[in-house]
Amino acid sequence: MQNIHEPSAIGRRCESLRREGKTIGLVPTMGAFHEGHLSLMRRARAENDVVIVSIFVNPIQFARGEDFDSYPRDLQDDLAQAERAGVDLVFTPSAEAIYPDGFQTYVDVTEITDGLCGASRPGHFRGVTTIVTKLFNLVRPHRAYFGQKDYQQSAVVRRLVDDLNLDLEIVLLPTIREADGLAMSSRNVRLTPEERQAACVLYASLRLTEERVEAGERNTKLLLDEMRTMIETEPLARIDYVALCDPETLKPLDQIEGPMLAAIAVRFGETRLIDNLLITLP
Structure with a gap:
């Protein structure tokens, strides 16, 4: 399993894979893996020639006072779990690489982001759709995998893909739960x-x-x-x-x-x- 840090490097690698005729499955994550993440990776492994997982705690989807600084992070354990799940490439960029000095372009999806988490976390989905658009542009996956626990997020991403005519399939998989029913998070x-x-x-x-x-x-x-x-x-x-x-x-x-x-x-x-x-x- 290869770990790539630079956006330009993952872009070149994925362009090469596309030229070789390989199908690419992308699992976008913020790390701190649990069985829910791993179920997405295993599905991607079953359906694609190459599986890519991104690990990036995206600062622009956290509002002031939210838990960006305390969000769980364990990169070494995440890498080990991804390798066991059969992942081929992991993309672990820095915030500076994704949002360099002078960055000022954001992606907004309206209406479907107004309620639920969009109402209580203003600006959250602008951060989500911006990073997802960047990942889709860099990786150019054939399929991208999301979990139902973040249902609004997946609906917003589907809207983004449809509205911008992006050439990929969004795959939504069931929420994975603990034995007592609590959704894994x-x-x-x-x-x-x-x-x-x-x-x-x-x-x-x-x-x-x-x-x-x-x-x-x-x-x-x-x-x-x-x-x-x-x-x-x-x-x-x-x-x-x-x-x-x-x-x-x-x-x-x-x-x-x-x-x-x-x-x-x-x-x-x-x-x-x-x-x-x-x-x-x-």
């Missing part, structure tokens, strides 16, 4: 034992909503109230949002007539966790 390591136990309420509230819909409930206000009530029974939980949205537009639903996304963001101490569930009508 790099931020989970920052939870205290008490917060970790309390965080189980996230998936429980989503499953409650799914069960209520399966039983015939269609009142979105009632479902949202029930989710909030369940989460608020956990004293360590502080709700950022609970939402029932259209899975394509991410606009809030007034009534349930088809598939929907139940999405939540909740803080436990200093750690903000997100989760979601795609729900279809019986």
Whole structure:
């Protein structure tokens, strides 16, 4: 496995791979790997000639006061896990290499970024779409792999790819969960034992909503109230949002007539966790 640091070097290497007729799968990450990341790498390995993983904690998707400085980082362990997963190339640039002096060009996707995490983290998705566009331009992958836990992120990236006519496929894979249902996240390591136990309420509230819909409930206000009530029974939980949205537009639903996304963001101490569930009508 080769580790490349410079944007120009990864660009040349990928251009050569393309000329050789190789298919390229890209897994963009911020590192601190867990089974969710590894599931993306294994899928990319099964579907492409070459698998590239980027590891870059992107400063411009963190607002002032967010957890950029404390975001988990363990590059050596990440490299070892990537190699075991069959990754061919790892791209680990510095922030200075990605955003050199004089950098002033950003990529904005509108509307679909307005709600959910876009509302509570202004500027976050501009940072995401800017770094993803740079990675797509450098690597020119045939496929890029994302996890459902970051559903809004994947929807924004799909919108970006469609709107800018980028020649690649976005592959969305299911959320990988712990045995008790908590969605795997790099931020989970920052939870205290008490917060970790309390965080189980996230998936429980989503499953409650799914069960209520399966039983015939269609009142979105009632479902949202029930989710909030369940989460608020956990004293360590502080709700950022609970939402029932259209899975394509991410606009809030007034009534349930088809598939929907139940999405939540909740803080436990200093750690903000997100989760979601795609729900279809019986």
